[in-house]
Amino acid sequence: MDTHKVMCSHYNTVVYDILFMKEDLQIEAQKILDENAQEGGFTIPSKGLYPFQWKWDSGFIAIGLAHYDMKRAQQEISSLLDAQWENGFIPHIVFHNESDSYFPGPDFHQSFLHPLASKKYKTTGLTQPPVLGFVLEKMLEISKNASSVMSFIKTHIDKVYENHRYFYTNRDIHNEGLVYIYHNWESGTDNSPVWDEIWETVDAPQYTFQRKDTTHVDASQRPSDKEYNLYVHVIEIAKKYQYDDQKIAALSPFLVQDPLFNAMLIRSNEALMNLYKRIGGNQEKIDYLTHHQEKSKARFNEKLFDIDLNAYIYFDLRNNKPIRHITSSSFTPLYAGIPSKDRAEKLIQVLLDRFGGEDQYLCASFDPTSELYNPKKYWRGPIWMNLNWLLYQGLKRYEYEALAERVKNESIELITSSGFKEYFDARKAIQEASGRGYGGDNFSWSAALFIDLLHE
Structure with missing residues (x-):
């Protein structure tokens, strides 16, 4: 028997099996997105658990x-932008439809308190990371009919630009190029251990509320009632001042310059400048973005890079001090081209040393070497597909091709073993033993970004 032929035959069989599995999963991913589609042209993140439209999810x-x-894809973006406030603000949830399966809902948020809030839709008075600029650019890159997509972009790009103007006008209180978030939900990384030391400084009354998330998902995987009470408290403060940015900046106990949020703004600035140049004209807008981009990048490196940790961290504006934790957000500046090559190399070494051990999949949402790491609880440790996608793009940008391929392959492997879950256990032993995924089932951005990674 020709051993070489047998080995080749076995290898080809394995390859074909993997390809068929990926093809089947792509069909399943599309089915999830189709089943999560709603009247009005938007897609919910997960049935039951998240019944409305979320800003960065839609991106x-x-x-x-x-x-x-x-x-x-175009309807997804236009339906979100249709709820933009008159001052350029884009809310993190748009309540297109009625549902009693989510708290806090529209009656709690009361966006109408702000005089410039959407009159067409009920929304929140919170936002999320500004991803829409690079999403438009990515849609154009994917398109097989560039003229049609460019026509869509021409119609909608100014709304995204106005969102960026909103941030620099209202959220950059020191005029330094870095914008603040006033609630942990605005970060997108809701209950990260990063916020723990801020909450220790907050004296909140005890509110009465009925959570809905823990009726859909194991409570051990979700934020605690104590944490939710603090989340509600910060929103109550914002409502008291009618979501006025200046008063929130002066009075909110939570006021943070977040590396993920600011990196997404910087990356989307870059995308908007590229798109405006392709469109032609709009020099005034390009100049505005260029000015803020240069200032933002410089200050980001000066203020948010910790030279002892060799990583990007957070700054607590209310207590005027850095928050020295390393998270998956710490690596998102790679996608925005923020670090120098030397600094990027140091950052990658931290990624490998702390997050990339042989017993870990990349990339846990919180430092696995920390005593605060919890690999199965929401943003306190599990892997999220959107952060892995951002990391993958950043590694490619800095030409760490092999490491980018590892992130892509491990992301696909997690979905292959666990399904399209909301988040995933980073411990290889746990995954290999039980294929652990957590949170919501049939999660839309896990499905969507899986499709994109396959096409990469």
Whole structure:
């Protein structure tokens, strides 16, 4: 028997099995996005658990949709932008539909308190990381009909630009190029241990509320009632001052310059400048973005890079001190081209040393070497597909091709073993033993970004 032929035959069989499995999973991913689609042209993140439209979810969802249904991808973005406030603010949740399966809902948030809030939709008075600039750019890159997509971009790009103007006008209180978030939900990394030391300084009354998330998901995987009470408290303060940015900046106990949020703004600035140049004209807008981009990048490196940790961290504006924790957000500046090559190399070494051990999948949402690490609780340790996607893009940008390939392959492997869950256990032993995924089932951005990674 020819041993070489037998080995080759076995290898080819394995390859074909993997390819068929990926093809089946892509069909399943599309099915999830189709089943999560709603009247009004938007996609919910997960049935039951998240019944409305979320800002950065819609951005990532549009990337996946663009590969097989560009019209829906465009509807995803236009439906979100349709709820933009008159001052350029884009809320983190748009309550297109009625549902009693989520708290806090529209009656709690009361966005109408702000005089410039959307009159067409009920929304929150919070936002999320500004991803729409690079999402538009990515849609154009994916498109097989560039003229049609460019026409869509021409119609919608100014709304995204106005969102960026809103941030620099209202959220950059020191005029330094870095914007603040006033609630942990604005970070997108809701209950990260990063926020623990801030909450220790907050004396909140005890509120009465009925959570809905823990009726859909194991409570051990979700933020605690104590944490939720603090989240409610910060919103109550914002409501008291009618979501006025200046009063929030002066009085909110939570006021943070977040590396993920600011990196997404910087990356989206870059995308908007690229798109405006392709469109032609708009020099005044390009100049505005260029000015803020240069200032933002410089200050980001001066203020948010910790030379002892060799990583990007957070700054607590209310207590005027850095928050020295390393998270998956610490690596997102790579996607925005913020670090120098030398600094990027140091950052990658931290990624490998702390997050990339042989017993870990990349990339846990919180430092696995920390005593605060919890690999199965929401943003306190599990892997999230959107942060892995951002890391993958950043590694490619700095030409760490092998490491980028590892992140992509491990992301695909997690979905192959666990399904399209909301988040995933980073411990290889746990994954290999039980294929552990957590949170919501049939999660839209996990499906959407899986589709995009396959096409990469």
